Amino acid sequence: MNVARRHRILAPKTQTLPLVFSSPHSGCDYPTDFIAKSRLDPTTLRRSEDSFVDELFSAAPECGAPLVAADFPRAYVDVNREPYELDPAMFDEALPAFVNTHSPRIAAGLGTIARVVASGVDIYRGKLTFAEVEQRIQQCYYPYHAALRYLIEQTLARFGYCIMIDCHSMPSLSTLTGGPGNANRIDFVLGDHHGESCDPAITGAAAALLRSCGYQVGLNKPYAGGFITTHYGRPADGVHVLQIEISRDIYMDEASLQRGPGLKRLAAEIRILIQRLGALDPGSLTPVLAAE
16 A cells, blocks of 8 residues: 555545535555455455445546545445444454444444454454554544545635535345335435434435436435544534445446446436535525524
């Protein structure tokens, strides 16, 4: 991994939209020492990636909004968690008292340093040291969040409010809902922490646009938003955060982890979504008005 670049900020020359995009799980630069410690082959490690999500939202800078994307993989360090949300069973020593060692995410093996990949298989051959995990957090986690905070603050200063979209993908839910083409399948899940992380006008606009494209859209179930959504979403302060989860079978082959024929079309539709969200009347965002 290039030490100088743990994430990328793709920004327009001049920001013209009050939007910020975050792709925290699309990184695919696997450090050699991490691979050496893993009991899994590289393909299995990649099952936790939100592959190509940064590409799907790559029109953001052209439309006038910045995009920050992680280069490191989610399996290496997950920035959509608290900074120290760690499973003590993964370590060969006692953890500092400030570490959060109990949460539903830790129980599922998906803390800041994941114990398992998305398929539920253990990642590591042996125990970790806190020092090596601390290094990952200092080199990857904190710089990513510093970049995200900077973009949000710059957008607030320029426009008076900020709409941040946290961009993710999810395994196809078709096996749970009756197969492809079933009316109950879910193509997108929009998470606004049950109305707490962004104004409903934003969630509604995104849902309406996606449905007009023929997609089935769910709200907050099974994904209401992770740490980024709940930590940064402060509608009363003018910061609105909406998490978008996209079913992978729309745009990629989930088995081979290759781009699919639907990627180009979906990227074009997401470009329209970016433009639609950027054109929202700020006067319709009631928490912003209440804060002014």
